[in-house]
Amino acid sequence: MISRTMLMAAAALSGPVSSQVPDDPLTKPLAVEREAEWLAPVNPVRVFGKTYLVGFGGLNIAMIDTGAGLILVDAGLPQAEPRILANVAELGFRPRDIKYILSTEPHFDHAGGLAALVRDTGATVIASPRAAQALRTGRLASDDPQLAYDSRFPPLQNVRVIANAEKLRLGDTTVIARATPGHTAGSMSWAWRSCEAAKCRSIVFGSSLNPVAAKGYRYSSPAGQTVVASFRRAYATMNTLPCDILITAHVEQSGSNGRFATTPDPCRTYVRASQRALAARLKTERRK
Ligand SMILES: [Zn+2]
Numbered sequence: 001m002i003s004r005t006m007l008m009a010a011a012a013l014s015g016p017v018s019s020q021v022p023d024d025p026l027t028k029p030l031a032v033e034r035e036a037e038w039l040a041p042v043n044p045v046r047v048f049g050k051t052y053l054v055g056f057g058g059l060n061i062a063m064i065d066t067g068a069g070l071i072l073v074d075a076g077l078p079q080a081e082p083r084i085l086a087n088v089a090e091l092g093f094r095p096r097d098i099k100y101i102l103s104t105e106p107h108f109d110h111a112g113g114l115a116a117l118v119r120d121t122g123a124t125v126i127a128s129p130r131a132a133q134a135l136r137t138g139r140l141a142s143d144d145p146q147l148a149y150d151s152r153f154p155p156l157q158n159v160r161v162i163a164n165a166e167k168l169r170l171g172d173t174t175v176i177a178r179a180t181p182g183h184t185a186g187s188m189s190w191a192w193r194s195c196e197a198a199k200c201r202s203i204v205f206g207s208s209l210n211p212v213a214a215k216g217y218r219y220s221s222p223a224g225q226t227v228v229a230s231f232r233r234a235y236a237t238m239n240t241l242p243c244d245i246l247i248t249a250h251v252e253q254s255g256s257n258g259r260f261a262t263t264p265d266p267c268r269t270y271v272r273a274s275q276r277a278l279a280a281r282l283k284t285e286r287r288k
Contacts, residue, residue, distance in 0.1 A: 026116035026154050029079040030108055034058070038109065039080055044087040045259065048201045048245060049194030050173075053259055054087035056080065059109060060247050060259065062205050063088060064192065066171025069099035072123070073190055073205045074249055075113035078154060084113065085120065095121050099170060102177075103127040104207035104249045105184045106134030106141070108153040115154035125159045126168065128179060131186030132159040143185055145227060148214035162188075180238055182231030182274075183208040191241055202242035204267055208249050209234060209274035211281045219278070220285045231278055235271045243267035 032038065040057025047053060047062070055061030055076060061084055062073040070093055076084065085095040098121040104110055106127070114125050114135065127135055134141045138155030141147070162168065164179035175192040187207040193200050211219060211231070218224050246266035248254040254261040255269045263269065 024116070026119060027078050027081050027113070030077050030112060030153070032077060032109070035077070035079075039077065039083075041083070042259070044091050047194070047247065047260055048203065049196045051192075051194040051203055051245075052091055053247070054084055054091070056083075056251075058251050060205075060249060060251050061087075062247055063091070063093070063098075064173055064175070064194070065093065066173040068171030070097050071168075071170060071173065071175065072098055072101045072117070073247075074104055074110045075101060075117050077109060078112040078116060081113040081116035081120070084117065098123040100168065101125045102168075102175065102188070102190050102205075103131055103135060103159075104189065104205065105187045106131045107146070107184065107208075108151045110208075110249050111135055112153040115156055118156065118158075125156055126162050126177075127159050128164070128177070128186040128188040129161050130181075131184065131188060132161045134184070134186060135159050141185055143223060143226070145183075145211070145213035145217050145219070145224070148216065164188075178204075178237050178241060180207050180209065180234035182227060182234045183210060183212065185227075185230065187234070189238065189241075191243075201244040203245045203247065204238075204241050204243045205247045206238065206249070206254075206267065206270055208253065209238070209270065210253065211274070211278045218285050219282055228278065228282070231274065235275060238267050238271050241267050246270055 038058035042057045044054045050065040052063045054063045059076045064071040088095050101123050135156045138153050162177045166177050168175045175190050178189045180187050180189045189207045190205045246254050246261040
């Protein structure tokens, strides 16, 4: 398992993101229109203290060094996996020290690489109860606004479930799970503190809050109104989180020009952007 991980990391370091171990079903590239943008190569960077980014120009993958193992947040597309591991190694860490991978939502662009990461590192995936159901099938949940797209990703056999407000402790770090449903019913954001000497910052990895739906879906339908109510719960939660630094699953959604936001109240800014998008969407539906 370790030699395979190293082989894949070496392959990723020496070539473009599409250079995969041949015929590997778990990293087999998903054909995605925005792949070049989402997986644009960028260097791994430190966010603050022992929190890093090991992802891409368009999709964020966070890494926390807890002193007793590593925690990742999200996994990108299946074909992203070798380069995530290469980025972890480039920062001087061992992929096999990844203990947990926290999932923000069961969609192919954030969960597609989970199965390969689990196989190659032995890590445990942690998700909300509703997200865990979808992650085990590799299919969209029946109430997902994007259901008609029928997008798929490699399923997981084992997912550890975590409840809203439950704490995950590893080493010197406590990560709190915060349910932020709407974009998917199981969407979960993750909050923790990272310190540099005496200075500490509250960091939030925010799940996608944008109202993206398949063609023909209506948020104003009875089922859609349940989703709208979920969004409102997510906004209320996100607005209460201590939030010095916001990392969003899709890089450009943080409201910053960089890879994460450090502007005042970035989580509230994120909520307002989602509220505006949802209001605009509902207004459009009323006209049709
Ligand atoms: Zn999504």
